[in-house]
Amino acid sequence: MTPVHFSFCSAFILGLMGLTFHRTHLLSALLCLEGMMLSLFIALALWTLQFEMTGFSAAPMLLLAFSACEASAGLALLVATARTHGTDRLQNLNLLQC
Amino acid sequence: MHLTTLILSSSLILVIAILIYPLLTTLNPNPQDQKWAITHVKTSVKAAFLMSLLPLMIFLDQGTETIITNWHWMNTAPFDINISFKFDHYSIIFTPIALYVTWSILEFASWYMHSDPLMNRFFKYLLLFLVAMILLVSANNMFQLFIGWEGVGIMSFLLIGWWYGRADANTAALQAVLYNRVGDIGLIMAMAWLAMNLNSWEIQQIFFLSKNFDMTLPLIGLILAATGKSAQFGLHPWLPSAMEGPTPVSALLHSSTMVVAGIFLLIRLHPLMENNNIALTTCLCLGALTTLFTAACALTQNDIKKIVAFSTSSQLGLMMVTIGLNQPQLAFLHICTHAFFKAMLFLCSGSIIHSLNDEQDIRKMGGLQNLMPMTSTCLTIGSLALTGTPFLAGFFSKDAIIEALNTSHLNAWALILTLIATSFTAVYSFRVVYFVTMGTPRFLPLSPINENNPSVINPIKRLAWGSIIAGLIITSSFLPSKTPIMSMPLTLKLAALLVTIIGLLTALELTAMTNKQFKITPTIPPHHFSNMLGYFPAIIHRLTPKLNLSLGQSIATQLIDQTWFEATGPKGVSSLQVKMAKTVSDAQQGMIKTYLTIFLLTTTIAILLATI
Numbered sequence: 136m137t138p139v140h141f142s143f144c145s146a147f148i149l150g151l152m153g154l155t156f157h158r159t160h161l162l163s164a165l166l167c168l169e170g171m172m173l174s175l176f177i178a179l180a181l182w183t184l185q186f187e188m189t190g191f192s193a194a195p196m197l198l199l200a201f202s203a204c205e206a207s208a209g210l211a212l213l214v215a216t217a218r219t220h221g222t223d224r225l226q227n228l229n230l231l232q233c
Numbered sequence: 234m235h236l237t238t239l240i241l242s243s244s245l246i247l248v249i250a251i252l253i254y255p256l257l258t259t260l261n262p263n264p265q266d267q268k269w270a271i272t273h274v275k276t277s278v279k280a281a282f283l284m285s286l287l288p289l290m291i292f293l294d295q296g297t298e299t300i301i302t303n304w305h306w307m308n309t310a311p312f313d314i315n316i317s318f319k320f321d322h323y324s325i326i327f328t329p330i331a332l333y334v335t336w337s338i339l340e341f342a343s344w345y346m347h348s349d350p351l352m353n354r355f356f357k358y359l360l361l362f363l364v365a366m367i368l369l370v371s372a373n374n375m376f377q378l379f380i381g382w383e384g385v386g387i388m389s390f391l392l393i394g395w396w397y398g399r400a401d402a403n404t405a406a407l408q409a410v411l412y413n414r415v416g417d418i419g420l421i422m423a424m425a426w427l428a429m430n431l432n433s434w435e436i437q438q439i440f441f442l443s444k445n446f447d448m449t450l451p452l453i454g455l456i457l458a459a460t461g462k463s464a465q466f467g468l469h470p471w472l473p474s475a476m477e478g479p480t481p482v483s484a485l486l487h488s489s490t491m492v493v494a495g496i497f498l499l500i501r502l503h504p505l506m507e508n509n510n511i512a513l514t515t516c517l518c519l520g521a522l523t524t525l526f527t528a529a530c531a532l533t534q535n536d537i538k539k540i541v542a543f544s545t546s547s548q549l550g551l552m553m554v555t556i557g558l559n560q561p562q563l564a565f566l567h568i569c570t571h572a573f574f575k576a577m578l579f580l581c582s583g584s585i586i587h588s589l590n591d592e593q594d595i596r597k598m599g600g601l602q603n604l605m606p607m608t609s610t611c612l613t614i615g616s617l618a619l620t621g622t623p624f625l626a627g628f629f630s631k632d633a634i635i636e637a638l639n640t641s642h643l644n645a646w647a648l649i650l651t652l653i654a655t656s657f658t659a660v661y662s663f664r665v666v667y668f669v670t671m672g673t674p675r676f677l678p679l680s681p682i683n684e685n686n687p688s689v690i691n692p693i694k695r696l697a698w699g700s701i702i703a704g705l706i707i708t709s710s711f712l713p714s715k716t717p718i719m720s721m722p723l724t725l726k727l728a729a730l731l732v733t734i735i736g737l738l739t740a741l742e743l744t745a746m747t748n749k750q751f752k753i754t755p756t757i758p759p760h761h762f763s764n765m766l767g768y769f770p771a772i773i774h775r776l777t778p779k780l781n782l783s784l785g786q787s788i789a790t791q792l793i794d795q796t797w798f799e800a801t802g803p804k805g806v807s808s809l810q811v812k813m814a815k816t817v818s819d820a821q822q823g824m825i826k827t828y829l830t831i832f833l834l835t836t837t838i839a840i841l842l843a844t845i
Contacts, residue, residue, distance in 0.1 A: 136845075140844065147840070151833050151836060154829060155826070155829035155832065156826070156829075
């Protein structure tokens with residue numbers, strides 16, 4: 136694997152591990168999600184440059200737009216959680232199961 | 234420049250300048266004195282009338298017509314608009330007549346509106362109307378005609394709603410504007426067609442270029458405009474409602490000048506219509522229908538002004554029939570003679586109304602022959618002229634029209650309708666004269682009956698002289714451009730007179746029956762049809778708006794609010810998603826960490842396998 140390939144793969148996997156093994160705050164999971172998106176963005180941009188497919192140049196922008204939507208959805212969920220449960224701490228989420 | 238044309242042009246422009254001068258004196262911030270209406274407006278109209286006799290005499294003597302183009306107003310690249318006055322046969326004759334009638338009406342109005350604190354404003358509005366009307370009849374291009382057209386429409390609105398505290402007056406004014414607007418659509422369509430296809434709004438150029446085109450569409454537009462402005466059937470209810478305005482307004486606008494503007498438009502642009510059979514047939518049938526329908530409605534009305542309004546509408550239908558017969562000059566002759574006796578009928582009505590303390594119902598008048606001799610005499614003269622009594626003013630125009638109708642090879646249905654309407658004219662005219670002047674008084678004893686004021690008597694007398702001799706003077710002075718057919722069977726020649734006499738005899742018989750019981754139960758349906766104006770206002774003014782408004786409400790509430798917004802739009806989407814999310818999330822047990830760890834493992838193995 137080329138060094139570039141290795142760097143964004145590892146960035147992706149690290150972000151995924153951060154999403155998986157989050158312990159206290161929901162917000163940190165969302166931040167790791169953003170990191171995953173960032174690595175994917177770099178991957179798409181490098182794909183375009185590497186294979187010299189100029190028609191594919193818009194793909195990173197598309198990914199950015201959709202990731203913004205998803206981030207806002209995640210933040211909305213965060214705010215909703217904070218509204219209903221008081222904090223975004225994860226141990227609060229199953230304290231009172233209704 | 235030749236002396237004749239110099240005198241003609243300068244006197245005509247001077248007429249317009251004399252009429253505009255009092256309007257300019259109102260622009261200064263100092264208030265006018267009380268007598269401004271009489272000293273400025275009435276004398277300016279009188280002076281303008283006397284001034285306009287000069288071009289009339291020159292035209293009589295030498296047949297001079299003139300087109301005065303003053304100012305190049307505006308242009309887009311290939312299209313010019315000028316200020317241009319056309320004083321031909323029609324406008325040179327119409328202007329003095331209109332000014333004569335207006336002078337009499339203004340003098341009468343100085344008595345009628347005497348107690349009104351805003352009398353100066355009333356006279357200003359009447360003068361503004363008169364200027365717009367003169368602009369309309371002297372226009373040489375469609376733009377100037379449109380300015381005059383809209384001007385008379387707006388002044389009509391302001392004058393009908395003069396007593397704006399009265400809800401009925403506001404409704405009537407609004408009705409006038411709306412019905413005129415529908416007609417204006419036709420005029421604007423015609424103007425747009427002319428601008429696009431003939432690239433000109435000048436009348437001479439239109440006449441010259443129209444030979445190559447099929448003019449049906451703009452002609453239908455012009456007929457629609459005439460239907461709106463001249464209250465033909467379909468757009469007629471505004472004219473009887475316009476009687477809410479003061480009587481001088483009814484006399485000036487809605488009998489002599491404004492309502493003939495539509496007919497005048499068709500007369501002016503008649504060369505476009507000469508060869509177009511669709512337009513001619515439309516005019517003929519529409520005019521015949523109008524004249525019969527409105528004459529039938531006039532038979533059972535009880536308000537004296539409404540009867541005269543319906544008779545105006547009936548005569549306008551007759552003018553439309555004449556245009557459909559390809560006889561614009563006869564229609565114009567009828568316009569001129571009709572102005573005199575109709576204005577006089579309105580002035581007599583106004584005198585009677587004021588004398589009986591604002592009583593307008595003819596069932597509450599009677600016996601005025603001895604109490605108001607001058608007014609009732611002139612009422613009778615006017616009614617006789619209206620019915621076409623031989624050798625009064627109306628005879629020359631009405632009889633000529635009916636002779637032309639009889640000897641033409643056109644629609645017999647239109648002919649029959651017109652003849653029936655002529656007999657109805659005799660009936661309702663006699664009804665007015667009978668109820669107002671004959672019999673015993675049915676009004677309150679202490680009515681302030683006084684016609685001794687010269688401001689009342691002189692205008693009515695002047696118009697009476699006009700009603701008697703105007704027809705003779707006009708027909709003997711001007712040659713007809715189309716040869717009338719002189720030989721016809723005796724019954725056809727006397728048809729108008731016979732029908733009128735039959736109507737009069739029928740009316741006399743009916744009045745003799747008023748104190749006998751001919752039938753035990755009266756025939757209600759025809760009376761109700763006539764009295765409710767053919768149910769036309771009741772249906773159109775109630776049903777159509779109700780249908781439109783309920784359609785609008787169902788679109789707004791049911792279609793947009795309930796369907797698009799709630800069932801299929803945002804709310805529908807969200808309710809659908811919530812249902813699906815609830816169904817799905819019941820299946821989960823919430824062990825997020827386990828799920829995500831397995832996911833991580835799978836993804837890592839997949840990435841490593843893909844790269845190695």
